[in-house]
Amino acid sequence: MKFKTDKEILMAHAELFIPNREELLSLKTHEPLIQFEILPPKGISEGRQSRVSILEYSVEGVSRRVIWKRMGVGKNLTESEAKILQSRLVPYRGELVGSGWNIPEIYHSQIVPVSSEFQIFSYEQYIPGGDGQLMVENPDEPQFLKWMLLRKVIESLASYSDIGEIEVQGEKLSGLPQGLDLKLANIVVERETGKMFFVDLFGPKEIKDGKWLTYSKKLDSLSESNLMAIAASREGMILRLYRLIEQKWVESGGITQERLRKNLFHLLDNSSLPEKEVSLIKREIGANFPWLDKIYSERQI
Structure with a gap:
């Protein structure tokens, strides 16, 4: 049996997070003026329902990072199902914060048709540190x-x-x-x-x-x-x-x-x-x- 090297494992892990063409086109539609660099997914485990990327951009020479989530990947959500789930993200976050949990800020979320399903694109606060x-x-x-x-x-x-x-x-x-x-x-x-x-x-x-x-x-x-x-x-x-x-x-x-x-x-x-x-x-x-x-x-x- 041939075992994968650490480099091969890291590359396979990274491929799970690489945005596909449809995702990149939607990102460009949402942010037509910003040039993002997609960073390696260091510190992020593979998700069961979302694809996650770290985006880096620059404002007046200062680099900033944001978490870009594509929620509901492969779940075949209808538009109405995605809308219901999206509508509860901010209220749910508020409930958790009220119960004492530290939760990253949600900057913006949006329903996006991808292939034959609907996903929720969410742009969230980046927290340095692995999971x-x-x-x-x-x-x-x-x-x-x-x-x-x-x-x-x-x-x-x-x-x-x-x-x-x-x-x-x-x-x-x-x-x-x-x-x-x-x-x-x-x-x-x-x-x-x-x-x-x-x-x-x-x-x-x-x-x-x-x-x-x-x-x-x-x-x-x-x-x-x-x-x-x-x-x-x-x-x-x-x-x-x-x-x-x-x-x-x-x-x-x-x-x-x-x-x-x-x-x-x-x-x-x-x-x-x-x-x-x-x-x-x-x-x-x-x-x-x-x-x-x-x-x-x-x-x-």
């Missing part, structure tokens, strides 16, 4: 930064005061006023300040009267209730994120599963999370995630 997935799986990144990321997520989730109750797959959970697709690739830690940002607002995870406001089977393979469990409950969000961290971190070396779990339990014990939530999370991790596996086993095909 959490690339940080955790990189053995050259110090472990104290990885612990900081996990601690900040737990602190952010623990800070919610507007907590309800939901029950999914036999577990009573603490429900949040809005959901987040809280995976490693959607978290960026700004290098200079250590400030943590949540960077993915597509599709918006707003909740109204206990139900998703804009749920779509085109975007989510989980049922509405199962999605609520892992994207809008504190216990489910921590379990989902921690399992991703454990997998990536142990694979990259430098730490064992036993030590990682022991240190996580210490973080949980010293957090402001209610004891019943900490107990459920510990029990689920100690049993190797049977409840989480059940949630994911019921994907809609």
